[in-house]
Amino acid sequence: MIQKAKITIFNLILLFFSIITVFPFIWMLVSSFKSNSEIVKIGGSFFPKQLNFSNYINVQENFHFMTMFFNTLLIAVVVTASVIYTSSIVGFVLAKYKFKGRDQLFGLILGTMMIPWAVTIIPKYDMMMKFGWMDSYAALIVPSLVSGFGIYVLRQNIMAIPDEVIEAARIDGASEFYIFHRIILPMSRNAISSVAIFQFLWVWEDYLWPYLVINTEAKQLIAVGLAMFNGQYSTDYGGLFAATAISIIPVIVIYVIFQRRFIEGIAGASVKG
Known part of the structure; x- marks a missing residue:
């Protein structure tokens, strides 16, 4: 009985903090159907008096929102796929191959994770200028093809794979690839x-x-596009909320697709630990 009471209290606490976390997003979604005057009105109601879809319609009319949306989707998919592949193959080499300087190389990769990202902005920007990649997607994709974090995660995971499985495949004549x-x-x-x-x-x-690196509006990404709603003297809150509501859809989709494996990975790591 006491155990059930503890579980109930614990779940109620989790529910409370979950509501606190989710509430701003719900408020943003509801407010995306309001007019700006209704959003900024002091003492206004939580729900809109009348559903207003003009914010979603004007998002594309005011600037290249959907173009930026698909630009970002393309860059995110290409970079993510590249990082997964490069991290996996480098992690495989560092985990299952023995060669001189392997541990030192892995230590160097870990060292890159300890360098603040802001420190690398100026050298990277200078390199993009010299390569002639300014205002091109190469400046967004190429510097992100390899991830120290990804290599670390995949290397640690691959180390847990039994060597006997790999040796059995080699005996059967399987190539390394x-x-x-x-x-x-x-x-x-x-x-x-x-x-x-x-x-x-x-x-x-x-x-x-x-x-910093993209100057053409039609090539720009969505995070920069959202900042365009902030004017010098006023902000289009309705349009900003509508655009933000649309922009979080891919993130939710990616998490829904990978959440089961993600949770299994965390649970497996905790058990091993």
Whole structure:
């Protein structure tokens, strides 16, 4: 009886904090159907007096929102897929191959994770200028093809794969690329799901780097596009909320797709620990 009471209290506490976390998003979604005057009105009601879909309609009419949306989706998918593949193959090499300097190389990769991202902005910007990649998607994709975080996660996961499985495949005549694609990748799905969620989210919400290297509005990404709702003297809150509501859809979809593997990966890591 006491145990059930503790579980009930614990669940009520989780429910309370969940409501606090989700409430701003619900308020944003509801407010996206209000006019600006109703949003900023002091003492206004939570729900709109009349559903107003003009915010969603004007989003595309006022600027290239959908173009920016699909630009960001393209960049996020390409970068995420590239990071998953490069992190997996480098993690495989660092986990299952023995060669001189392997541990030092892995330590160097871990060291890149400890460097603040802001420190690398000026050198990266200078490189993009010299390569002639300014105002092109190469400046967004190429510097993000390899992730120290992804390599670390995949390397740690692949280390847990028994060496006997790989040796058995080699005895059967399987090539290293066959082993990697048919054995290592399928057995690393949980770790890959974790990397995919984080990497997609990082690319999707990145603001500073696209703002620096992309000058053409039609090529710009959605995080920069959302800032365009902030005028010098006023802000189109209704349009901003509508655009933000649309922009979070891909993030939710990615999490729904990978959430089961992501949770299994966390649970498996906790059990191993």
